[in-house]
Amino acid sequence: MSKENKRVSEAVIRRMPKYYRYLKEMKASGIKRISSRELSKKMGLTASQIRQDFNCFGGFGQQGYGYNVEELCDEIQKILGLHKEYNMIVIGAGNLGQALANYSGFEQEGFNIKALFDINPRLVGISIRGIPILDIDHIEGFLSQCEVHIAAICTPKKTAQEMVDRLIECGVKAIWNFAPIDVNAPDDVVVENVHLSDTLYTISLRMNEDYN
Amino acid sequence: MSKENKRVSEAVIRRMPKYYRYLKEMKASGIKRISSRELSKKMGLTASQIRQDFNCFGGFGQQGYGYNVEELCDEIQKILGLHKEYNMIVIGAGNLGQALANYSGFEQEGFNIKALFDINPRLVGISIRGIPILDIDHIEGFLSQCEVHIAAICTPKKTAQEMVDRLIECGVKAIWNFAPIDVNAPDDVVVENVHLSDTLYTISLRMNEDYN
DNA sequence: TAGATTGTTAATCGATTAACAATC
DNA sequence: TAGATTGTTAATCGATTAACAATC
Numbered sequence: 320m321s322k323e324n325k326r327v328s329e330a331v332i333r334r335m336p337k338y339y340r341y342l343k344e345m346k347a348s349g350i351k352r353i354s355s356r357e358l359s360k361k362m363g364l365t366a367s368q369i370r371q372d373f374n375c376f377g378g379f380g381q382q383g384y385g386y387n388v389e390e391l392c393d394e395i396q397k398i399l400g401l402h403k404e405y406n407m408i409v410i411g412a413g414n415l416g417q418a419l420a421n422y423s424g425f426e427q428e429g430f431n432i433k434a435l436f437d438i439n440p441r442l443v444g445i446s447i448r449g450i451p452i453l454d455i456d457h458i459e460g461f462l463s464q465c466e467v468h469i470a471a472i473c474t475p476k477k478t479a480q481e482m483v484d485r486l487i488e489c490g491v492k493a494i495w496n497f498a499p500i501d502v503n504a505p506d507d508v509v510v511e512n513v514h515l516s517d518t519l520y521t522i523s524l525r526m527n528e529d530y531n
Numbered sequence: 532m533s534k535e536n537k538r539v540s541e542a543v544i545r546r547m548p549k550y551y552r553y554l555k556e557m558k559a560s561g562i563k564r565i566s567s568r569e570l571s572k573k574m575g576l577t578a579s580q581i582r583q584d585f586n587c588f589g590g591f592g593q594q595g596y597g598y599n600v601e602e603l604c605d606e607i608q609k610i611l612g613l614h615k616e617y618n619m620i621v622i623g624a625g626n627l628g629q630a631l632a633n634y635s636g637f638e639q640e641g642f643n644i645k646a647l648f649d650i651n652p653r654l655v656g657i658s659i660r661g662i663p664i665l666d667i668d669h670i671e672g673f674l675s676q677c678e679v680h681i682a683a684i685c686t687p688k689k690t691a692q693e694m695v696d697r698l699i700e701c702g703v704k705a706i707w708n709f710a711p712i713d714v715n716a717p718d719d720v721v722v723e724n725v726h727l728s729d730t731l732y733t734i735s736l737r738m739n740e741d742y743n
Numbered sequence: 744t745a746g747a748t749t750g751t752t753a754a755t756c757g758a759t760t761a762a763c764a765a766t767c
Numbered sequence: 768t769a770g771a772t773t774g775t776t777a778a779t780c781g782a783t784t785a786a787c788a789a790t791c
Contacts, residue, residue: 327742330758335736336729340711354772366772367760374774382773383767398742400735414630421626424711424728430735469734493734499552499636509737511730516636517548518723522681522705523612523642524547525721530539530610542782566748578748579784586750594749595791 327375335399342392354385404429410482411473412437412452419471420447433465462489469493476500539587547611554604566597616641622694623685624649624664631683632659645677674701681705688712
């Protein structure tokens with residue numbers, strides 16, 4: 320699908336969700352068309368970069384007119400794979416795991432959380448927005464019954480890699496990791512290590528004016 | 532402090548917390564020295580890049596020997612500003628806000644959460660690990676009494692920018708934003724927009740093999 | 744001393760920006 | 768048609784990698 324089959328760079332991939340956010344907002348507020356120049360001002364990028372980015376995936380604009388907001392938004396939705404449905408599970412039903420389960424935005428984009436898993440017997444059995452918290456020992460059984468595309472890891476650091484290994488063993492093909500460690504997986508598994516504390520530490524670094 | 536006063540690039544800044552994670556781990560497990568080559572294998576970077584990165588901040592190694600793990604770890608801790616103490620507040624005491632308050636790792640690095648703020652009267656008055664949840668209307672009063680360095684925004688999208696404006700008005704100099712919108716602030720305020728859903732959307736993009 | 748590994752300069756690579764012909 | 772704006776090529780800029788002298 321990508322134009323000329325040329326691999327899309329990491330930098331471009333990271334900008335796509337941002338385009339999607341802005342375009343969805345504009346679409347919702349009834350804006351019909353946008354030029355790369357206008358969009359560049361809104362987003363703090365250059366118009367050149369925006370046109371280059373979009374043209375990694377195809378020509379979505381029209382000379383002399385710009386881009387149709389709704390059309391472009393839909394195209395980027397497809398690029399991000401948000402036109403599909405995904406089954407998701409959350410490993411670790413602490414505050415962060417529960418926060419993911421409670422956030423309705425993921426569902427709206429096709430990410431359906433089917434269950435949370437935890438080791439804590441006080442959590443096992445209860446439900447969050449109708450999503451059950453199950454015993455972590457039942458994970459293999461669950462995965463044999465339900466095709467899970469993405470697993471979010473919200474466990475403490477020490478159990479994260481072990482859980483990832485078990486999940487991959489059962490065929491899970493994508494890991495969204497929130498544990499403060501880089502988890503590893505075979506090449507055919509997509510891994511996204513989020514590392515919230517890393518982003519906090521860049522704040523304290525930047526608060527030191529010497530590096531700005 | 533940065534060598535030759537040359538501004539440190541975004542890419543280097545983003546890698547510093549990762550170095551810190553690995554070095555802290557090695558220090559804890561009793562490893563005394565490491566060469567850039569060994570570290571490069573552990574971290575999946577090149578040895579060249581590691582030496583270039585460290586030399587943005589100073590010469591921490593020794594020819595023929597490599598780097599002293601403890602010394603290097605401490606230097607990077609200082610670069611990240613983790614040798615200092617920060618007062619933090621969390622705006623929005625939902626699951627995500629509570630998750631931040633419950634995570635002890637931030638405190639260990641000098642980030643002390645002093646209070647959470649929420650609009651929900653059912654939450655106001657209770658405590659998380661001894662940290663009180665206060666009424667959002669008392670934020671200005673609180674900030675006049677307590678110097679707050681960093682505010683984490685865990686509110687819904689629609690109130691995020693408004694809260695940021697109020698906080699900055701009261702002198703808060705850094706914003707750690709989890710609401711799914713890019714919040715804006717004057718140049719002297721450090722802003723880190725986290726956007727958890729963006730990272731999820733890059734997963735679904737990557738699951739489409741055309742872009743890999 | 745000989746071997747190892749840094750710090751740093753030079754070369755390469757890739758990403759961003761600029762320019763402009765194509766075209767709506 | 769004239770004006771506007773894209774898609775795309777070329778130029779620039781910056782980041783990564785390679786190489787090697789310095790030195791422990």
